[in-house]
Amino acid sequence: MSQSQPQPIQLLLDEFQRLPGIGPKSAQRIVYWLLNSDADNSRRLVEAISEVKATVHFCNRCFNYAADQLCPICADPGRDKTTIAVVSEPRDIVAIEKTATYHGAYHVLGGALSPMDGIGAEQLTVTQLMSRLADNSVQEVILATNPNVEGETTAVYLARLIRPLGIKTTRLASGLPVGGDLEFADEVTLGRAIEDRHEM
Amino acid sequence: MSQSQPQPIQLLLDEFQRLPGIGPKSAQRIVYWLLNSDADNSRRLVEAISEVKATVHFCNRCFNYAADQLCPICADPGRDKTTIAVVSEPRDIVAIEKTATYHGAYHVLGGALSPMDGIGAEQLTVTQLMSRLADNSVQEVILATNPNVEGETTAVYLARLIRPLGIKTTRLASGLPVGGDLEFADEVTLGRAIEDRHEM
Numbered sequence: 158m159s160q161s162q163p164q165p166i167q168l169l170l171d172e173f174q175r176l177p178g179i180g181p182k183s184a185q186r187i188v189y190w191l192l193n194s195d196a197d198n199s200r201r202l203v204e205a206i207s208e209v210k211a212t213v214h215f216c217n218r219c220f221n222y223a224a225d226q227l228c229p230i231c232a233d234p235g236r237d238k239t240t241i242a243v244v245s246e247p248r249d250i251v252a253i254e255k256t257a258t259y260h261g262a263y264h265v266l267g268g269a270l271s272p273m274d275g276i277g278a279e280q281l282t283v284t285q286l287m288s289r290l291a292d293n294s295v296q297e298v299i300l301a302t303n304p305n306v307e308g309e310t311t312a313v314y315l316a317r318l319i320r321p322l323g324i325k326t327t328r329l330a331s332g333l334p335v336g337g338d339l340e341f342a343d344e345v346t347l348g349r350a351i352e353d354r355h356e357m
Numbered sequence: 358m359s360q361s362q363p364q365p366i367q368l369l370l371d372e373f374q375r376l377p378g379i380g381p382k383s384a385q386r387i388v389y390w391l392l393n394s395d396a397d398n399s400r401r402l403v404e405a406i407s408e409v410k411a412t413v414h415f416c417n418r419c420f421n422y423a424a425d426q427l428c429p430i431c432a433d434p435g436r437d438k439t440t441i442a443v444v445s446e447p448r449d450i451v452a453i454e455k456t457a458t459y460h461g462a463y464h465v466l467g468g469a470l471s472p473m474d475g476i477g478a479e480q481l482t483v484t485q486l487m488s489r490l491a492d493n494s495v496q497e498v499i500l501a502t503n504p505n506v507e508g509e510t511t512a513v514y515l516a517r518l519i520r521p522l523g524i525k526t527t528r529l530a531s532g533l534p535v536g537g538d539l540e541f542a543d544e545v546t547l548g549r550a551i552e553d554r555h556e557m
Contacts, residue, residue, distance in 0.1 A: 161454040163424035165412050169405040175398065177390045183378050189448050190377045191406065192413060192422060198375065199410045203403045205369040206391065210399045212365050213392060222392060224363035248389050254361040 166192070218289070220265035220282050222247045230254075230263060237261045242299040243286065243315060245269045245308065249301065261299070264289065269307035270314055278314070286315070290322055297325040304331050366392070418489070420465035420482050422447045430454075430463060437461045442499040443486065443515060445469045445508065449501065461499075464489065469507035470514055478514065486515070490522055497525040504531050 162170070166188060173184035191199050215221070216228035219241075223229075230236055230250070240261030244250055250263050266281040278284075289295065298319055302308035316326045332350035333342050342350070362370070366388060373384035391399050415421070416428035419441075423429070430436055430450070440461030444450055450463050466481040489495065498519055502508035516526045532550035533542050542550070 161430055161450065163413055163422055163429060165405070165409045165424050166422060169409045172402045172405040176387045176402075178383050178386055185448070185451060186378055187376045188409070189446075192409065192447075196410055199406050202372045202376075203406050205365070205372040206399050206403050209365045209369045209388070209392065210396055213363055222363055222366060224365050229363060230361055246389075247392075248385070250361065251385060 215265075219263045220247075220267060220285070221250055221263055235260075239294060239296040240299065241286075241289065241295055241297075242301045244301045245303060245311070249303075253301065261297075266302070266311065269302055269311040271307045271310075281311075283315070283318070287318065290319065290324060295324055297327060300326065300328045304329070415465075419463045420447075420467060420485070421450055421463055435460075439494060439496040440499065441486075441489065441495055441497075442501045444501045445503060445511070449503075453501065461497075466502070466511065469502055469511040471507045471510075481511075483515070483518070487518065490519065490524060495524055497527060500526065500528045504529070 169188050169191075170181070170184045173179050173187055174181060179187070191202075212224050213222050216223035216231055217226050218231045219228060221228040221230060223231075225232065237260050241264050242253060242259060242261060243264045243266060244253070245266050245268055247265055250265070253259050253263075264282065264286050266283070266286075268276055268281055270276060270278065270281070290298070298315075300312040300315055302311045312328055316328075319326050330353060331346065332353055333339065333346065339347065369388050369391075370381070370384045373379050373387055374381060379387070391402075412424045413422050416423035416431055417426050418431045419428060421428040421430060423431075425432065437460050441464050442453060442459060442461060443464045443466060444453070445466050445468055447465055450465070453459050453463075464482065464486050466483070466486070468476055468481055470476060470478065470481070490498070498515075500512040500515055502511045512528055516528075519526050530553060531546065532553055533539065533546065539547065
């Protein structure tokens with residue numbers, strides 16, 4: 158099988174299969190599409206990959222991905238800088254931005270506390286977060302780490318650090334997914350939804 | 358949403374979404390993986406794409422993809438050159454090679470007859486196929502075009518051209534997919550399976 162395809166094609170198939178979510182069939186489809194299509198398509202893809210790796214780094218303020226000194230959100234004068242949502246990874250920002258319900262700033266920790274994996278506060282951007290909070294301009298910190306063990310641990314740790322500063326500290330709500338079936342919710346989620354019930 | 362990501366990331370997301378089978382979520386996942394991973398990964402991907410576009414062309418003999426004058430199959434002395442399987446596209450060769458049941462040569466037409474789309478025999482490599490058959494070394498031509506209207510039309514057309522040369526001309530069997538349910542077979546396929554039944 159492998160000998161039936163020219164070496165450069167085989168190499169490109171291998172490279173595409175290293176990407177997340179791309180299996181042998183998807184790789185085959187993409188490579189044959191690239192072969193069939195205009196050289197311009199490949200050139201643009203190649204340039205876009207090179208450009209991203211050459212120009213994208215972490216935002217000086219919030220550690221989101223940025224092409225300039227500040228990421229587009231920190232650089233946007235229209236965003237409310239008195240509220241900071243603390244997330245683990247830049248991709249969490251993308252998820253929150255999609256909801257279009259949040260208009261504040263962010264802070265990317267670069268992970269979550271995980272003693273098992275040797276990740277302590279020093280491996281995260283905790284010091285940088287605390288210096289952002291030092292000038293008293295921030296009124297609320299939303300701890301938007303993942304609702305799993307590491308994320309909860311990180312949120313509890315940060316809440317303890319931030320509370321003495323007198324800044325309001327909130328956590329994302331846990332509960333039933335909207336549009337989901339009560340019957341299919343896992344017991345921990347359903348239990349949390351009952352505990353956190355609110356008056357209508 | 359689009360303003361929340363740096364311009365180079367947005368551009369790369371757009372480029373990945375142009376690839377077949379890659380939607381917004383897959384593109385996001387791949388781009389963030391590339392951002393997170395070693396620069397080596399991106400460099401290798403970029404080089405592999407450029408290399409494929411620079412070196413891969415059509416095999417001089419069978420019009421499969423090739424990095425050299427001949428494709429790996431035409432260049433392989435172990436393949437039976439007295440049998441030629443005629444296919445529409447190079448990707449059909451990949452599918453047949455995966456079965457590991459065919460050890461002959463191929464000929465890629467570069468499409469199928471489709472008067473509606475203005476594709477006649479001149480747009481395909483029919484002349485080149487006929488010259489390969491001219492020296493009497495080929496004993497069987499397997500018409501392995503797709504079992505759809507265009508593929509059948511192409512097979513019938515080629516069979517008529519080849520028959521006067523006295524070369525055995527065969528067509529891939531149509532019938533029930535192995536492992537499939539009779540109940541779920543479409544009526545045309547089931548009808549063909551009944552017509553083409555064979556003694557056990």
